[in-house]
Amino acid sequence: MAKETLNAKRLLCPLPVIRTQDKVKTMNKGDVLEVVCTDPGVLQDIPAWCRINGHQLLETLSEEMEYTIILEVG
Amino acid sequence: MSKQRKAVALISGGLDSLLAAKTVIEQGVHVEGINFFTGFCVEGHTHAIRKKDKDKPKRNNALWSAEQLGIKLHIIDVIDEYKDVLINPKHGYGANMNPCLDCKIFMVHKAKEWIKENDFDFIITGEVIGQRPMSQRKDTMPVIAKESGADELLLRPLCAKNLPMTLPEREGWIDREKLHDFSGRTRKPQMALAGDFGFEDFAQPAGGCCFLTDKSYSDKLVDLWSARGDKEYDLDDIMLLKVGRHIRPNNNFKVIVAREDGEARFMQGYKKEFINMNCASHRGPLALIDGKPTKEDLVVAAQIVARYGQGRDAEKVDVTIREKEGVESQILVTPFKADEIPQEWFV
Numbered sequence: 001m002a003k004e005t006l007n008a009k010r011l012l013c014p015l016p017v018i019r020t021q022d023k024v025k026t027m028n029k030g031d032v033l034e035v036v037c038t039d040p041g042v043l044q045d046i047p048a049w050c051r052i053n054g055h056q057l058l059e060t061l062s063e064e065m066e067y068t069i070i071l072e073v074g
Numbered sequence: 075m076s077k078q079r080k081a082v083a084l085i086s087g088g089l090d091s092l093l094a095a096k097t098v099i100e101q102g103v104h105v106e107g108i109n110f111f112t113g114f115c116v117e118g119h120t121h122a123i124r125k126k127d128k129d130k131p132k133r134n135n136a137l138w139s140a141e142q143l144g145i146k147l148h149i150i151d152v153i154d155e156y157k158d159v160l161i162n163p164k165h166g167y168g169a170n171m172n173p174c175l176d177c178k179i180f181m182v183h184k185a186k187e188w189i190k191e192n193d194f195d196f197i198i199t200g201e202v203i204g205q206r207p208m209s210q211r212k213d214t215m216p217v218i219a220k221e222s223g224a225d226e227l228l229l230r231p232l233c234a235k236n237l238p239m240t241l242p243e244r245e246g247w248i249d250r251e252k253l254h255d256f257s258g259r260t261r262k263p264q265m266a267l268a269g270d271f272g273f274e275d276f277a278q279p280a281g282g283c284c285f286l287t288d289k290s291y292s293d294k295l296v297d298l299w300s301a302r303g304d305k306e307y308d309l310d311d312i313m314l315l316k317v318g319r320h321i322r323p324n325n326n327f328k329v330i331v332a333r334e335d336g337e338a339r340f341m342q343g344y345k346k347e348f349i350n351m352n353c354a355s356h357r358g359p360l361a362l363i364d365g366k367p368t369k370e371d372l373v374v375a376a377q378i379v380a381r382y383g384q385g386r387d388a389e390k391v392d393v394t395i396r397e398k399e400g401v402e403s404q405i406l407v408t409p410f411k412a413d414e415i416p417q418e419w420f421v
Binding site for chain 2: 009010012014015018021038044048051052065
């Protein structure tokens with residue numbers, strides 16, 4: 001299972017979601033993607049995107065002004 | 075056994091597209107959503123940059139709609155392709171820089187391409203005859219169907235009974251009798267239908283879903299084009315038009331002054347791409363300098379920045395100027411008084 005990181009810093013929603021969506025298309029089921037963002041809106045939007053598209057949210061981390069979402073491709 | 079028909083619904087995040095998609099889902103059609111990001115979309119998060127809007131829900135309404143509907147949502151980045159729609163609209167602009175009719179034609183055309191690539195059967199939109207002055211009129215709705223290339227594959231479930239029959243209706247994929255005959259600007263039928271479907275919480279954008287319908291935003295865009303002498307733009311250009319106080323003392327430069335902490339935090343991300351400054355001797359806002367200012371222009375910019383800091387009444391204020399390469403210098407300036415900044419400088 002591959003693990004990849006996506007830098008989505010400085011992007012405002014929905015761009016982090018779009019970049020996540022495009023990255024996930026290149027990955028395989030079970031792979032893990034870590035998305036690093038600065039827009040706090042991702043804490044709501046990427047989990048929502050995961051729910052409607054069948055991916056599993058593993059973890060969300062907030063540290064100062066950075067937000068990291070870790071998901072498993074479904 | 076009949077084939078499972080599939081439709082893609084244009085989901086803006088507003089009530090009409092939610093209801094249109096739900097109307098078709100209720101008829102047993104497999105529906106997925108599509109949402110186009112032009113860069114000008116009014117998003118809760120863009121507003122959330124500013125503290126005054128911090129109580130608004132920080133959610134993407136298109137994603138939220140899809141979740142309410144239980145459907146997949148495909149968000150498509152059309153920022154580059156959209157430039158031609160905005161710069162050369164065949165059908166012109168609305169009250170501001172909004173090319174609503176060309177925009178709708180473009181989006182339906184993109185949806186048509188999408189259904190072809192993904193083996194879907196037809197397209198759904200939440201359009202209602204008479205709802206919008208430019209793109210949703212009885213005479214412009216056929217234009218959208220024709221010029222987008224979607225023709226009879228475009229179904230508008232909320233006002234279908236007021237329009238000629240489409241392919242999904244004629245082929246029996248959809249029961250026309252279960253579609254609607256909404257028209258005009260009233261929202262009552264939509265509210266009643268939302269109630270029937272059990273939707274209680276939904277987005278109701280008062281000014282539409284696009285910054286281009288906003289006069290202040292459109293003025294800033296026209297100013298940008300005019301100062302540069304061409305209509306090219308990139309995403310950062312149009313994002314920065316959404317934040318700060320824009321002051322243009324001269325054609326060759328503009329000062330963007332953060333109005334509050336949220337904007338300053340957002341603008342911090344641009345410090346490596348713009349000359350930027352803030353007061354060193356007093357508390358004050360971050361400002362980005364767009365364009366090619368001379369040394370004298372930077373003094374003017376510093377006086378503006380000092381005007382918006384806590385040293386506005388001081389005799390002299392120390393301002394730090396940072397070049398794009400990170401080289402810092404200090405400048406001592408007299409802050410402008412309120413009446414020393416000409417009204418025409420404010421974009």
